Amino acid sequence: MTWDVERVRKDFPILQLEVHGKPLVYLDSAATSQKPQVVLDALASYYTTANANVHRGVHLLSEKATAEYEGARARIQRFLGAARTEEIVFVRGTTEGINLVAQSYGRRSVGPGDEIVITALEHHSNIVPWQMLCEERDAMLKVVPIDDDGQIDLEAYRRLLGPRTRLVAIAHVANALGTILPVKRMIDLAHGRGVPVLVDGAQAVSHLRVDVRDLGCDFYVFSGHKLFGPTGIGVLYGKAELLEQMPPWQGGGDMIKVVTFARTTYSDPPYRFEAGTPHIAGAIGLGAAVDYVETLGRDRIAAYEDELLVYGTRALAAVDGLRLIGTAREKASVLSFVMEGVHAHDVGTILDREGIAVRTGHHCAMPVMERFGVPATTRASLALYNTRAEIDALVQGLRRVREIFE
Amino acid sequence: MSELRELYQQVILDHNRKPRNFRRVARPTLRAEGHNPLCGDHVSVELSLEGEVIRDIGFQGSGCAISKASASMMTGRLQGRTVAEAEALFERFHRMLIQDSAESPAADLGKLAVFAGVREFPSRIKCATLPWHTAHAALAGHAEPVTTE
Numbered sequence: 001m002t003w004d005v006e007r008v009r010k011d012f013p014i015l016q017l018e019v020h021g022k023p024l025v026y027l028d029s030a031a032t033s034q035k036p037q038v039v040l041d042a043l044a045s046y047y048t049t050a051n052a053n054v055h056r057g058v059h060l061l062s063e064k065a066t067a068e069y070e071g072a073r074a075r076i077q078r079f080l081g082a083a084r085t086e087e088i089v090f091v092r093g094t095t096e097g098i099n100l101v102a103q104s105y106g107r108r109s110v111g112p113g114d115e116i117v118i119t120a121l122e123h124h125s126n127i128v129p130w131q132m133l134c135e136e137r138d139a140m141l142k143v144v145p146i147d148d149d150g151q152i153d154l155e156a157y158r159r160l161l162g163p164r165t166r167l168v169a170i171a172h173v174a175n176a177l178g179t180i181l182p183v184k185r186m187i188d189l190a191h192g193r194g195v196p197v198l199v200d201g202a203q204a205v206s207h208l209r210v211d212v213r214d215l216g217c218d219f220y221v222f223s224g225h226k227l228f229g230p231t232g233i234g235v236l237y238g239k240a241e242l243l244e245q246m247p248p249w250q251g252g253g254d255m256i257k258v259v260t261f262a263r264t265t266y267s268d269p270p271y272r273f274e275a276g277t278p279h280i281a282g283a284i285g286l287g288a289a290v291d292y293v294e295t296l297g298r299d300r301i302a303a304y305e306d307e308l309l310v311y312g313t314r315a316l317a318a319v320d321g322l323r324l325i326g327t328a329r330e331k332a333s334v335l336s337f338v339m340e341g342v343h344a345h346d347v348g349t350i351l352d353r354e355g356i357a358v359r360t361g362h363h364c365a366m367p368v369m370e371r372f373g374v375p376a377t378t379r380a381s382l383a384l385y386n387t388r389a390e391i392d393a394l395v396q397g398l399r400r401v402r403e404i405f406e
Numbered sequence: 407m408s409e410l411r412e413l414y415q416q417v418i419l420d421h422n423r424k425p426r427n428f429r430r431v432a433r434p435t436l437r438a439e440g441h442n443p444l445c446g447d448h449v450s451v452e453l454s455l456e457g458e459v460i461r462d463i464g465f466q467g468s469g470c471a472i473s474k475a476s477a478s479m480m481t482g483r484l485q486g487r488t489v490a491e492a493e494a495l496f497e498r499f500h501r502m503l504i505q506d507s508a509e510s511p512a513a514d515l516g517k518l519a520v521f522a523g524v525r526e527f528p529s530r531i532k533c534a535t536l537p538w539h540t541a542h543a544a545l546a547g548h549a550e551p552v553t554t555e
Contacts, residue, residue, distance in 0.1 A: 341423075345445045345470035346414075349527060353410050362446040369446065375468045376446045404414050405471075 003304040008296070009385050011036040022355025025390045030175055030203060030334055030381030031359050032225045035289075039229055042288035046281045054280055055254055055271075069280050072287030073270075079290045080220065080237050081211035087243065089270040090283050093234035094202040095125040097221030098169070100236055100273060101198055102129040104246045105219075106167065112138040114166045117195075119144040119152055119181070120371055121174035124364040126200045130169060139166070146371060150177040150326040157186060161193050168197045172204035172220075176365040176379065177326025178309075178334025180208070187216050196242065202226055206383065207305055207332045209298040212237050224282060229289035233282030236273070243269035250275040301384045305333040308382045312391045319398050325372050333382035336363075339398070342405050344376040350404060351378075354397040356390075412523030413530070414471065417479075422471035427464045427481035434462075440540030440552045442532055447473050451481075451540045458488045463541070470533050472524060477537035479518060489545055496538045503531050 009015050012034045017024045026034060046068060052061035054069045070085070077085045091097045110116065116130050120143050127141075134141050142165075144157045161168070168190045173180050187197045196218035204210060205222045212220050219242070224233040238246075248255055248266050252275035257265040266272045293301065312335050316322055321340035339347055348360035359379045362369045369375060380394055434452035441448050447469035454462040463484050465477040484492050499518055503525055524534045543552040 343468075343470035343474075345447070345530075345533065346472070349413070349530060350410060361444060366446070375448070404410060405419065 003300060005304070005385065005387050009387075011038070011292075012385055013037060013040070015385060019355050019357075020353050022353075025354075025356040025393045027380040027382065027386065027390065027394060028357045028359050029206070029383035029386075030226070030379065032231070033206060033228045033383055034385065035230070035285075036228055036292050038292050039285050039288045043230065043281050043285045046284045051281075053277055065280055068284050068287075069278070072283045072290075075287045075290050076235055079210075079294065080235075081213050082237055083213060084240055086269050087237055087240050089236040089238065089243070089273045090278050091221075091234045091236050091273075092232055092279070093223040093225070094200060094221045095129075095223075097219075097234055097236035098125055098198065098200065099129045100249045101219050101221075101238070102133045104249045104273070105242065106130075106133045107137065108245075108247065110134075110137045110139045110166045113164060114139040115142050115160075115162060115164045116140070117142045117144065117157070117160050117165055117168045117190075119157075119170050120146045120367055121150065121152070121177065121179055121181070122169075122171055122365070122367075123175045123200065123202070124366070125202075126169055126171060127367070140164075143367075144170075146179075149328050150174065150179045150368075150372075151328045151330075152179075152181055152186075154182065154185065158189055161190060161195060165190075165193065165195045168195055170197065170199060172199050172201045172210070173207065173332045173334075174326070174365075174368070175203045175334075176363040176368045176377070177328065177336050178203075178331045178381075179326060179328040180204075180330040180332055182330075183217070184215055191216065203332060203334075206293070206301075208302055218242055224286035224289065227286070227289055228292060229286035230279075230282045233279045233286050235286075238269070240269065243273070246272075248272050248275070252276045254278075296384065304384060305382060308386060308388070308391070309333040309335075311388050312380070312382065312394075315391050315395050316398075319395060320402060322398065325374065325377050333386075335380045335382070336377045337379075338374050338377055339401065342401055344378040346405070347378045347398070347401050350401045351394070351397045354393070354400060356394055356397050358394075409523070409526045413527055415520050415523065417517065417520045418471060418475040421475035421478040425465075425474050425478040427478065427485075428466065429464045430466065431462045431464045436544040436547065438540050438544035438552060440467075440536050440543070442469070442473070442536050444529075444532070445470065447533060447536055449473065449477055449537050449540050451477070451537065451544050453541070453544055455489070455545075458490070460484050460487055460489070460492060465537060465540075469536070470530075472521075472530055472533040473536050476521060476534045479520075480537050480541060483516075483518065484541065492541065492545065496542055499538060500535060503534060 050064040052065045054066040142160045198219035199217045201222040220237040225231040255275040325336045344360040431452035435455045436453040449467035463481045
């Protein structure tokens with residue numbers, strides 16, 4: 001079955017926009033994806049027909065809101081292939097999910113002289129929370145190196161797993177380069193030494209089929225807004241037996257069983273980790289986004305994006321003085337590049353005037369930039385609604401850059 | 407398109423390709439680092455001050471065409487000026503970038519007026535001002551790196 005991209009595009013109202021008098025060419029979905037009408041409708045419908053606080057009132061609206069909120073949790077559980085809904089914790093986003101694990105799980109399991117293993121491909125959000133933890137607990141951060149294509153050195157990873165390793169935290173897909181990490185292998189190797197693994201799935205969920213039980217990971221985190229859902233909502237998946245042992249992170253309402261001034265007992269997961277009124281509309285919107293992706297079919301999305309990536313890689317290779325950064329064999333639809341003699345920031349400004357939105361800079365992955373000896377790259381990230389014509393527009397835009405900088 | 411040509415004028419492109427004073431200063435008396443965390447631009451400015459007069463000024467680092475050209479033209483302009491003149495110039499340069507585009511830039515900015523086109527690109531104003539902020543920090547004797555955030 002072929003991919004009817006024009007029909008898909010009609011689901012995203014914002015794609016009809018013009019910017020600077022040109023049709024919008026949105027190639028920045030790795031920063032945040034656009035939202036389909038069904039997600040926007042879900043948000044409006046919640047606020048117009050069901051708005052009330054969850055897990056509180058006996059009144060009809062509260063029951064409705066609770067049912068929709070918990071319904072979203074169940075959809076996400078199925079989407080990730082998790083065994084139980086209790087393993088799905090709503091958070092603000094990937095960053096909060098990682099910090100939750102670092103602060104709640106990490107503080108208990110990591111002590112002086114212990115080690116945490118990450119990779120050289122990580123986004124700052126999967127570096128800094130671990131650095132903070134290491135500093136607090138007097139532990140050490142170990143970094144798995146990458147090769148010139150932006151691929152993990154698995155042998156080095158194997159060697160870094162030692163008797164003091166307490167946790168491995170790795171990206172599923174690298175945000176700056178698009179590399180798909182061999183997470184299943186890496187999880188198996190870590191488990192072989194009894195080490196739990198957190199996977200940062202922020203860049204993966206919109207591109208790949210993710211099944212947490214198949215992967216075997218202990219924690220999996222992602223953000224709703226990169227999966228066609230609203231901002232401010234994300235998911236932490238944790239194995240039930242781990243979540244059950246973890247202390248709460250933030251205290252407040254909804255995470256308690258009994259409060260007295262002498263002693264408070266906490267709720268079971270996931271509520272133990274959802275203090276305060278959650279982002280109810282966001283969760284419901286994310287549920288709608290997950291349904292949308294499932295309807296389109298994740299394997300079909302991945303197949304279409306692979307085609308786009310091949311087309312885009314070829315098209316960019318033909319641009320004079322352009323060098324792709326990140327040429328891993330296993331890659332998601334991200335094209336990161338530098339242009340000889342032109343800084344990424346200038347490329348971004350000129351493309352913007354052509355209606356083309358790309359990300360320029362270090363992509364919150366400064367160590368990756370340093371590894372490749374570049375201060376910044378231009379990153380075009382493709383999603384299920386992008387077209388070959390848009391890649392052609394990008395190539396045209398890059399010619400314009402050359403003209404101006406001649 | 408015309409706005410892009412306004413931004414990337416030949417003078418700016420020329421300074422980007424062949425930045426002036428892109429070097430260390432022999433026996434600098436003042437020095438500062440500047441960062442633009444948003445895009446990763448980094449500039450270091452060194453000065454050699456004799457009394458109140460800037461005897462020499464140079465810069466190093468990496469950045470976009472706007473920040474590099476701005477640093478290049480700034481260092482050219484500040485050679486031999488007094489600290490007070492440098493500060494006054496920074497003030498006028500900064501005002502040009504943030505004022506309404508209908509107003510014409512101060513006449514005494516001279517060649518620096520080529521940066522007036524940056525006004526139409528709000529996200530790029532920091533690129534043009536980073537070298538100036540850094541020079542200002544050096545003159546004020548700041549030890550901490552400045553950032554434009």
